[in-house]
Amino acid sequence: MKSLLIQVNKAIDQFNRVVGWGLAFLLLTMTVLIFWQVFARFVVGKPLFFSDEIARFAMIWLTFIGAGYAYRKGTLISVDILLEYANVRFAYVLRVAVVLCSALFALIIVKYGFDLVGRVSNQTAPSTRVSMMWPYMAVPLGGIVILVNSVALLIDEILGKEHLKQAEHQPPEVS
Incomplete structure (x- = not known):
């Protein structure tokens, strides 16, 4: 059972590696588009008509997908004063x-996110004429990333701190 949980966590870590690269690509895309928009507007004198809209959509995806990624990494803001003063058993619970x-x-985000996607799928963005389904799809997919990483964090709690220390000291696998 323990080895199965470890394998699931390793698969989730691989999933997060792909998500992290996707987030980096979105951030790079957004940065290049905004830079080009400013350059084209003030130097060339002819701004791109679609770059701000695509950058906005990239920001939406970064926010929702990045929330799940940051949740797994433990970089979201949290109030942990109860954990500081609680005994070990209560802190675990x-x-x-x-x-x-x-x-x-x-799960709620996923369910209502897909409902929202269904409602806006016949609308199009003004500049790019892209279906509004695509920017709104970040909501349920972000919920799925949070859900997957919740499973990983629950496995971490079940396996305990020793599992985390062993995982940090293992050499990376060569593929």
């Missing part, structure tokens, strides 16, 4: 409860 609540919230 509290951490598991927080992960389960986050997973429930992610």
